[in-house]
Amino acid sequence: MSGVRAQQKEKTRRQLIDAALSQLSAQRSFSSLSLREVAKEAGLAPTSFYRHFTDMDELGLTLVDEAGLTLRQLMRQARQRIAKGGSVIQISVETFMEFIESNGNIFRLLLRERSGTSAAFRAAVSREIRYFTLELCDYLQQANKLDADIAYLQANAAVTIVFSAGSDALDIDEKSELKQLATSTIQQLRFIARGAADLSSRRKAGKV
């Protein structure tokens, strides 16, 4: 019952996943990857692929799950930093930018499949982003004492802005430009925060 076999199987499954991830790049999208290429990179015969996934799509959805996991790690990391003090918005953006820098291909995967041709992929990505947004929403709600609906609008807008900035960051290598992008993003997030706080206070004053 030790499961030498199951263990080996899990290992080659990982090899397939890693092979796929390693082939992703600015020039290579998941949908352009072929089953044969991935199998080859993993050191497997093409037909062995089927022992682990029925489809490239199934592999792809697994990758999206991985990406969601990484995204949640990011959240945790940001929260740790925030707990140590400092501007919430600034630290969040900095953390996100670092994430992009070291996980560019995973982030690209999310960006691309979000508007891709597979409904299943789109749903999976939007689910991951929704989790991400909801966590932020919770945070805003209790940290800033906002109503649920306002907090959600702010969280949703903030995530949109940050993801868009991340997307732009992928096409920049100049350090100073990245710095500039971060600064602009921070300012935009402040706009949103201000607007949300403003609506909240007007609502509490009974004007809305």
Added chain:
Amino acid sequence: MSGVRAQQKEKTRRQLIDAALSQLSAQRSFSSLSLREVAKEAGLAPTSFYRHFTDMDELGLTLVDEAGLTLRQLMRQARQRIAKGGSVIQISVETFMEFIESNGNIFRLLLRERSGTSAAFRAAVSREIRYFTLELCDYLQQANKLDADIAYLQANAAVTIVFSAGSDALDIDEKSELKQLATSTIQQLRFIARGAADLSSRRKAGKV
């Protein structure tokens, strides 16, 4: 010099462009289109394609240009409506949503190629979006008397939010959900506008 020949050539060129556009859908991205498919749809032999474009990429870039044109038409349409009075933000969002409804595939093209694998495509799309943003920036600057930098931040954030909403709209058919999406988007744009106006007034009061 009438150019019967040149005229005919232009016509089949258009047929190729239209053929490509007509094959785009939620399930079909430009990059998944083959030269042969497009030629066939246009009623041409595969090899005749080369008389008009060196590449599928060249066709694709032409499509992006078309999309940019459509986008600018949208702008003009929105401005006309705004001139007739009403909430600027609301009218803009409504106009944009109508655009999505009748130009879904063109909008999808922009969304997809923005994060696609071709640097040329990404550059072309980001150029079109930049034009769009700059027009809005000009408008905000003179309508709201904002400084150039603040106006640009607002325009950029607004375009990001609206495009993201458009992307979400593509996966919704329920009428009431679309309405809800539009309402949320409008509120988010108001957040941004408020934040920008706020920074502007604080700056003018000499506090920043």
Added chain:
DNA sequence: TAATACAGTGTACACGTGTACGCTTATTTA
């Protein structure tokens, strides 16, 4: 009118694709 340019055709090729099928080999089960 004769020569030229050129849009469009059809054939042909090499290549990469997904996957069906039967086999081997080592672990697991009985």
Added chain:
DNA sequence: TAAATAAGCGTACACGTGTACACTGTATTA
């Protein structure tokens, strides 16, 4: 220990791809 199970392999096939090449027929030019 014998039988069953299952991961991984190799072969083979049909299919769609981009594009090279030689061609035809007609508008344009000289």
